Amino acid sequence: MFFASDNWAGAHPAINERLSKESTRFAAAYGTSELDQAIEQRFNEVFEREVAVFFVATGTAANSLSLASVAKTGGVVFCHSEAHVIEDECGAPDFFSGMRMVPVEGPNGKMLTANLVERIARYPQDAVHHGRAAAVTMTQATEAGTIYTLDEIEEIARIAKTNGLPLHMDGARFANALMALGATPAEMTWKRGVDVLSFGGTKNGCWCAEAIVFFDPGLAKDFAFLRKRTAQLFSKSRFIAAQFEAYLKDDLWLGLAGHANTMADRLRAGFGSLNSARLAWPTGANEVFAILPKASARAAEEKGAKFYDWLEPRDMPETVGTDEMLIRMVTSFATTEEDVDQFLSICRG
Template sequence: MHFASDNSGPALPQVMEALSAANRGFAMAYGSDAIMDEVRAQIRDLFEAPEAAVYLVATGTAANSLALATLGQSWQTVFCSSVAHIHMDECNAPEFYSGGAKLTLVGQDDKMTAAELRASIEGEETRGVHGPQRGPVSITQVTEFGTIYTLDEISALCDVAKSYDLPVHLDGARFANAMIALGCTPAEMTWKAGVDAVSFGGTKNGCMGVEAVIFFDPKHAWEFELRRKRGAHLFSKHRYLSAQMQAYLADNAWKEAAVKANANAAHLAGGLRSIDGVSFMYPPQANLMFVAMPRAMHKRLFAAGAEYHIWSGSLEGDDPNEMVEARLVCDWSISMDEINAFLDVARG
């Protein structure tokens, strides 16, 4: 009954098989391997972007930080939501890799609105040389609270950014989960809506550790290559990144994994809705959710071996009915038996 994170689950079998196959013989280093040529073609085809510059790194933090550093300047600010991963969970890596660019937090929730973004942009470049200049906009999809921007919402944010000639980055650590939930194509959720660069996640959805960085305008290619090398994220034995991504994309494995993860979460959410005393902080739309449950219910679940994170509140306290909030995440590998066992314990 493991619902702590989709980072905690296993890699897809075909990804591990691909790593084993890539481990035979010799291959050119630093991304010059033949597998990477195939990956580049796969991603360009998938995103309907034949000229896109495509790169691989091992972590989402590297993908986001290096992409934003490439899109902006050290004297600029990056606009993002108040709970964006780049703000809450990357130890100031975007600021570090950009050489000092700051973050401007937009709104008070996980999703920015176009009006909030415009107001935040208007609030910068008001002090001439003394203040930060306007820089990239970064959108998180799926958001940190498990909700999803619609295509219209992404387009509206991009329209605002473009009206100030600002580039847009999409943090897609859970890209596949959002795309499946929306029933759209990768192109529709990115460049067709106005996105300039995307961190295309693999790790949370079945890879061992690989993320793609995609620039739809190849003018950014050389700068990213330099920043990746200087930032110590250019793998010498790059074929092991390439092999993961190749297997992830082959035969729609990435889509199937996201379908499973989303379906697991939907089943879990449906079961929790049927239990008295359980409520959702945000409507679950992909594969993670934030749930308020009575303290006594949490204690039963942890005693039964469930693993997940308390988000707000404490298990310590005298009132067994006090609501305590938790984050629950489903990956592709969780079985229906595990979910049902969790629900049975929750029901008491």
Template sequence: MNFASDNIVGASAPVLQALSSANAGAMAAYGGDEITKRVKARFTEIFEREVSVFFVTTGTAANALALSSAVPPYGLCVCHREAHIIDDECGAPEFFMHGAKLAGLPGVGAKLTAEGVSAYLESLPKAVKQMPPKALSISQVSECGLVYGLDELKALGQMCREHGLAFHMDGARFANALVSLGCTPAEMTWKQGVDILSFGGTKNGCLMAEAIVVFKPELAEALDYRAKRAGQIISKGRLISAQFEGYFADDHWCANARHANRLAKLLSDGLTQLPGVRLAWETQANEVFPIIPAAMDKALRNAGVLYHPWTELSLPEAEKVGPDEALIRLVVSFATREEDVHKVLDIARSVASRQAAE
């Protein structure tokens, strides 16, 4: 029962079938094939406008290259202090930005507010010794499982316009956020001011496929060259883009996300019905962050349930994790079985019943 992440499972059947079909015969290399052309056109349909699309193999590559197009070497990119780009990518964004820096700000649930970012920007000295802010990056879904609402995105987009920042969205779990909000991809991105998007597929059914989707044309000008220098122009490019063809077919990508979100809610609701269990943050997508008794944590691990402990850094101010408690993260994927969710809940209920009897 592995709830460590949503990138620990393989690819979904429609993605593998599309990949297998694309494998047959010979096609033009380096993205010049018909499959890649079709998938790029599909992105334009999905986002309801002309977009530039660059396919890469990892989310780190997508984030680092996207930000390199928006932030010069002397610039600053603002993000949450627990954002994936600052905590989990080994300095790749700074490396590809050729020395530009990331500035991590606090925020409950690993989310930023327009007011908070604006206050930080206005506090910076306007002198050559200070790296000027050039971009804002947010994670949708956040590192604490929260989804930015459309009003929050709109406010952030407006703030970026006012301060002259490019607006980047790390959409590693883009589909999970999308179905949670019940909106369109356009409504969650460029209509709220997003300029460039790291569009994730790997966590939601793809084998190894991510995309940089650019809404602001000038940010796309050098990305082909940047991607080539980063080793991300794949000779057999059709085997990357074909994954997205299977991913998008028959609304498969959203169906996968709905499944993961639904089971996360089932898990979340079941845990919070137990005495001594509460949520650190609301379950809004496919991640659950419960604060549980230490005995329950031990029992789950002894039963072979895999998951990660989580940081308390972005808890609400009034929330504390006690000495006999544990804050954990449980991630549900498109391939998670409902029976495994029930097994976890059965173990947790058993511990709660035993403690109640003592």
């Protein structure tokens, strides 16, 4: 019963097989192999337009370098107050971009557009003492497990463009959000005004595969130098390309995300039928937040369940009792119905 994180899951067999096959041959290094170039073309097909693609090792690198690519001296970046870039990346986006992350509040992990407008207005381009607006970044799916609708993405993009700011999307769980919305990759990104995407594969069945996607290749004209200077240019980058080849083939990535979401739906439905535990708030992808008695949580842990107790968000819709706890559960491509049902059975007591 592994629900701590989709990072805990291993790699999908098809991706392992493709890596094994790649390990037996020679190929040009530093992203110049035929496989690297073929996968770059594959990204064009996935997003229905010419894009510039750069492979990196981690989601933190993808987010940090995406923002560094649009950096302004003295710039600030607007993000949700509990976004990964401001809460969980040890200041890496600030370090690599030279900019500060500025929080924008909103319920359930999503920035309120009114708050975004107000916050941007505090940082005009001549604000030499406290910095100037430089970019907006949004997380899809959010840290609260919720999903920005296509209209919400478009509205945030409109606000960004009105202020001359590029919009970055942190897509660590991009495929899960895509399946939850039933949208295409193009519809959830550039067709709604997203400029740069952190495209995550590691949480969804890859071993180590993240990519930065620029929807206007002109924005990436100097990015190769930035990636090299920040030690993210792999000599054997074809091993990332190989993962993406298997990941994208026959829409494996969408099937894996769909399964993870279905397992989360099973958890959500199960918690809805319990008297002793309840959902903390509605979620839409593969993260589930629940409130349950501490005794039930301890019993689950004693029987091998793995999950994280979670800090109450600033806008927590209800109070957690003194004998209760808030937990986060994340499903993955490797989660089974038996895992879910066993955990729910423990919670029933």
